[in-house]
């Protein structure tokens with residue numbers, strides 16, 4: 001009898017008694033498809049090319065509407081699926097890897113360039129904060145200028161007034177750290193060590209602001225004043 005591969009239409013001539021009632025699992029040598037052939041699927045012995053086209057159409061009709069009949073081996077899904085699925089999965093996994101890689105790159109760039117990101121999009125700072133990531137420099141690029149110290153005594157209250165300007169020489173927003181003031185006597189001994197939080201918490205890129213720190217009733221021995229940013233607090 002003549003059996004046609006439902007996938008590539010290759011025709012095989014096999015002995016009439018080879019196919020039992022349960023069908024015969026066949027492996028197409030031409031297209032590698034595996035399918036189960038039944039006696040009822042046999043082509044007529046007198047088949048010719050014209051007849052063949054009709055039979056092919058009929059076979060494919062059967063292949064789609066009676067897929068289970070043609071490929072009923074339970075351990076063997078339809079061959080077309082075997083061949084196509086791994087290819088699709090392979091392509092999809094490549095896409096997932098690419099998407100993951102792109103996501104990773106985006107996250108890495110957003111992290112590494114966070115100071116620039118916040119510089120151009122200040123609103124994004126809150127998103128960084130949600131992840132506990134600092135995106136504004138603390139004290140970096142800040143410098144004092146125009147420092148002056150004056151002391152005034154009024155109504156038996158002595159006030160040491162330190163004024164000056166804090167300049168931001170960087171292109172970023174910078175958070176203003178507390179200012180540490182240390183007073184020394186004439187022997188160079190430390191007589192006061194205080195930390196002052198300024199009312200201005202952040203200075204714009206290349207911005208500046210004036211500040212004033214008042215120390216009430218300082219030790220009259222004070223001779224030198226040392227002023228720095230307390231970045232580590």
Ligand SMILES: [Zn+2]
Nearest residue numbers: 005008028031
């Ligand atoms: Zn075939």
